[in-house]
Amino acid sequence: MQVQVVDYRAEDAAKKFVESLRHTGFGVLTNHPIQQALVEKIYRDWYEFFCHGDTQAFAFDPEKQDGYFAPEISETAKGHSKKDIKEYYHVYPWGRIPAQLKNDILRYYDMASELASELLDWVEQYSPAEVAKHYAEPLSNMIKDTPNTLLRILHYPPFTGSEEPGAIRAAAHEDINLLTILPAANEPGLQVQAKDGAWLDVPSDFGHLIVNIGDMLQEASQGYFPSTSHRVINPTGESSNKSRISLPLFLHPRSEVVLSEKHTQASYLLERLKELGVK
Numbered sequence: 001m002q003v004q005v006v007d008y009r010a011e012d013a014a015k016k017f018v019e020s021l022r023h024t025g026f027g028v029l030t031n032h033p034i035q036q037a038l039v040e041k042i043y044r045d046w047y048e049f050f051c052h053g054d055t056q057a058f059a060f061d062p063e064k065q066d067g068y069f070a071p072e073i074s075e076t077a078k079g080h081s082k083k084d085i086k087e088y089y090h091v092y093p094w095g096r097i098p099a100q101l102k103n104d105i106l107r108y109y110d111m112a113s114e115l116a117s118e119l120l121d122w123v124e125q126y127s128p129a130e131v132a133k134h135y136a137e138p139l140s141n142m143i144k145d146t147p148n149t150l151l152r153i154l155h156y157p158p159f160t161g162s163e164e165p166g167a168i169r170a171a172a173h174e175d176i177n178l179l180t181i182l183p184a185a186n187e188p189g190l191q192v193q194a195k196d197g198a199w200l201d202v203p204s205d206f207g208h209l210i211v212n213i214g215d216m217l218q219e220a221s222q223g224y225f226p227s228t229s230h231r232v233i234n235p236t237g238e239s240s241n242k243s244r245i246s247l248p249l250f251l252h253p254r255s256e257v258v259l260s261e262k263h264t265q266a267s268y269l270l271e272r273l274k275e276l277g278v279k
């Protein structure tokens with residue numbers, strides 16, 4: 001099993017990329033249209049906010065789920081008992097965003113959402129007919145005008161030595177949503193689980209764009225596209241003193257979109273958030 005690094009501009013990009021998604025749940029793009037300078041600026045500015053900003057003034061709203069999630073209330077992955085070692089902020093265009101960070105993060109949100117829509121068209125194009133016939137509507141249509149797509153800015157703080165034994169930056173989990181788009185973080189650590197159980201590093205050179213299948217696309221494709229387990233391991237050596245910032249965009253269909261006979265987006269999300277203990 002290999003996560004493919006695919007040149008977005010190559011002629012056979014869509015085919016290769018969807019093959020990688022099918023076999024590993026992950027695909028990685030180079031030469032993609034997301035501006036790296038913007039990503040780097042977001043990393044710097046949000047690092048500043050996490051370290052010196054008035055995070056408590058933006059404490060998350062339990063109902064709407066926008067805002068800042070402190071390390072103490074941060075999520076526990078499904079099936080795990082220890083909290084992840086991280087803090088994060090949930091950006092929705094309709095939600096609260098610190099004024100000085102608003103322009104850049106919403107520009108990124110729009111840019112990444114637009115690319116995501118194209119990637120969903122690629123997935124649709126290379127879905128076998130017997131899989132695609134179960135899509136209740138075109139995949140890219142499912143996210144059109146959606147208020148549910150979530151941009152999460154994650155800060156994994158430097159290690160101090162007082163971390164809870166056994167806890168890791170992000171315990172093994174699957175994403176809940178349709179597709180996740182993630183620029184390579186400023187520090188390594190992201191791994192995906194192969195079919196034989198082994199953990200493999202996801203190619204994460206600076207500038208790479210990492211894309212993975214979430215449970216909702218697995219559900220909609222009746223398992224054809226696998227939502228694979230991934231995790232963020234703890235830093236060692238010099239890296240232990242460094243923060244890690246990452247920026248996953250979780251694409252969510254509109255609430256009423258039908259995923260399968262059993263679930264709409266809304267019913268599926270509610271079930272999963274309850275499992276995570278954040279709802």
Ligand SMILES: O=C(O)CCC(=O)C(=O)O
Pocket residue numbers: 152154170175182185190230231232246247248
């Ligand atoms: O920080 C990362 O690289 C991945 C984060 C992640 O998997 C998540 O928040 O769902």
Ligand SMILES: [Fe+2]
Pocket residue numbers: 173174175230
């Ligand atoms: Fe994830």
